[in-house]
Amino acid sequence: MTAEFTVSSDKHEVRERLRPILVLIHETLEASIPIVLDSMSRQSLPFSPFLFSSNIRCHVKKALKAGGYNPEDPDDELPLVVNNISNDGIDFNAASLHIKMLKGLDLPKASSGSREAFYEQQSFAFAMDDYAEAPLRNVVVLWNFADSKLTLQLIAPQKKNGLRLWTAEVPSPAEWIEVRDRLDSTDEDLEVPLKRKAAKSGEDD
Amino acid sequence: MIYGARVRQAREFNGFTQAKLADLVKRDQSLIAYIENNFKEPSDDLLDAIAEHTKFPVSFFARPPDVELPAGSLIFRAHASLTRREATEAHRVAEVVFSIGIHLTNRVEAPKPSIQGRTEYSEEAARKTRLSLGLPPNTPVPRLIRTLEKAGVWVLPLPNLEGRDAFCGWAPFDNYEIPVISISTGRPGDRLRFSVAHELAHLVMHKNLPMKGVGEIEHDADVFASEFLMPRDEIYGDLLPPLTLTRVARLKPKWGVSMQALIVRARSLDLISQRQYRYLFQQLTARGWRDAEPANLDVAVEKPRLIAKMAEVAYGGTATKKIAAAMHLSEVSVESIFSHFAKKEDFAEESIGLDRKIVKFPTKHSH
Numbered sequence: 001m002t003a004e005f006t007v008s009s010d011k012h013e014v015r016e017r018l019r020p021i022l023v024l025i026h027e028t029l030e031a032s033i034p035i036v037l038d039s040m041s042r043q044s045l046p047f048s049p050f051l052f053s054s055n056i057r058c059h060v061k062k063a064l065k066a067g068g069y070n071p072e073d074p075d076d077e078l079p080l081v082v083n084n085i086s087n088d089g090i091d092f093n094a095a096s097l098h099i100k101m102l103k104g105l106d107l108p109k110a111s112s113g114s115r116e117a118f119y120e121q122q123s124f125a126f127a128m129d130d131y132a133e134a135p136l137r138n139v140v141v142l143w144n145f146a147d148s149k150l151t152l153q154l155i156a157p158q159k160k161n162g163l164r165l166w167t168a169e170v171p172s173p174a175e176w177i178e179v180r181d182r183l184d185s186t187d188e189d190l191e192v193p194l195k196r197k198a199a200k201s202g203e204d205d
Numbered sequence: 206m207i208y209g210a211r212v213r214q215a216r217e218f219n220g221f222t223q224a225k226l227a228d229l230v231k232r233d234q235s236l237i238a239y240i241e242n243n244f245k246e247p248s249d250d251l252l253d254a255i256a257e258h259t260k261f262p263v264s265f266f267a268r269p270p271d272v273e274l275p276a277g278s279l280i281f282r283a284h285a286s287l288t289r290r291e292a293t294e295a296h297r298v299a300e301v302v303f304s305i306g307i308h309l310t311n312r313v314e315a316p317k318p319s320i321q322g323r324t325e326y327s328e329e330a331a332r333k334t335r336l337s338l339g340l341p342p343n344t345p346v347p348r349l350i351r352t353l354e355k356a357g358v359w360v361l362p363l364p365n366l367e368g369r370d371a372f373c374g375w376a377p378f379d380n381y382e383i384p385v386i387s388i389s390t391g392r393p394g395d396r397l398r399f400s401v402a403h404e405l406a407h408l409v410m411h412k413n414l415p416m417k418g419v420g421e422i423e424h425d426a427d428v429f430a431s432e433f434l435m436p437r438d439e440i441y442g443d444l445l446p447p448l449t450l451t452r453v454a455r456l457k458p459k460w461g462v463s464m465q466a467l468i469v470r471a472r473s474l475d476l477i478s479q480r481q482y483r484y485l486f487q488q489l490t491a492r493g494w495r496d497a498e499p500a501n502l503d504v505a506v507e508k509p510r511l512i513a514k515m516a517e518v519a520y521g522g523t524a525t526k527k528i529a530a531a532m533h534l535s536e537v538s539v540e541s542i543f544s545h546f547a548k549k550e551d552f553a554e555e556s557i558g559l560d561r562k563i564v565k566f567p568t569k570h571s572h
Contacts, residue, residue, distance in 0.1 A: 026451065030451055031449050038480065149492065150488070172499075173451040174451055174453075174464070177455060177458070191549075192355055194518045197312055197314055
């Protein structure tokens, strides 16, 4: 597959390209967090970060697998392929990128050989002179929920120790809405209809 | 002859206490009180000083008080920061704007009010009022202020009045009463619309103050405003669970109300639990959206038009000079007042039309 981006690509361009999926993930998280918290509370379970994250992942994976995105605007679709991986991790491909979704505020260090390769963009180009032209293959969507605030970051990893090429904050979709079109209603009479009274004698016009 | 009521009106218009005005004109407060109660006439020097500090022409004080906007019927929106002095100041400013409108009725036929008092419970009153205004039962209201003005409601914009939103009342005039809503400028469009709908509720339901507590009256008005701007039959489908901030944001431009109002509406329709309601508000707070919602969702601010149009019809233009002379006001004051009204040329740029906006955004997905 031809890479759409290089390691020098603007992070905002990458984020914009992934926008339909990031919005989908964000909204799924927004919807599922209270559901999961409610469910744990109803079962009188003590809060377990593992159980919480695992449940949330399940919701997100289901949403991603549902496929098809914005029926109101087919141009806004971004096809994706969800990969089946062990330990119910979230891993998918879209826009020539391999994307992993992880939880936390910071990119964790790679703890396996495959994760190391993922972080290092499966490329030897970083050690070479033409590194700027190396394809950007892998990105991470890092999510976190603390103090009632949901945060999402899009990260292009670079090294196995968690060093990154860049980080792009993912805004809430509420801040991303674009009012694109206007229905024309020029036939509507905006004026308040008024009539002038007949002038009284002696009045100054 | 100098009218004490005019001195009080000019003083309160500026938000001065008697002591403050006395201080400015270097006289005793008791003298100001005597003048305002017509027990004493001010000297020419003192009148000049009062005129200078209140920025009203001397001739204003010699003009008999005209039609009054009854303060007793004004119902202020609950606002913690609103003091009695601020309320009086707001009332006085409204009175001046209102008196300009009354002056213009000498030359122009103002629309006769078509809204009426209702005794039904809030939601039913809102539905019937929509009907009487010729609005479809279940759609967003694109131009609220213009709709009310066409129904004979005078909407008065009050400049430079921080800390208050709106108030209303029925003002006796000739052989009928004019429904008047005074609004404070500088408010976000969504909040302004809700305030106007809230005041409409007071006009319709609380014309004769019912024997209810202020809290209950305000609650009734909020329920009315919610149903008026977000009719149950249509908004219900829009707010079906799962309700997220993203979905609420998507609905804001459609309905022209704040995200907060939509969440409250969802709770009142029992579409979200108290816990979900709290969770959504916690998220709003965490993002700082309780104070200012995302700018990309801003609802355009609709300006009142009626009195400016009356001036245009009466004088063939705003005619600041003629109105100032007739009303014994300074030209600057009249200009300032008219700057808050929509002009004819504003219509081309007006983007109040909520129904004209299509938000391209994903529909909700299954979980």
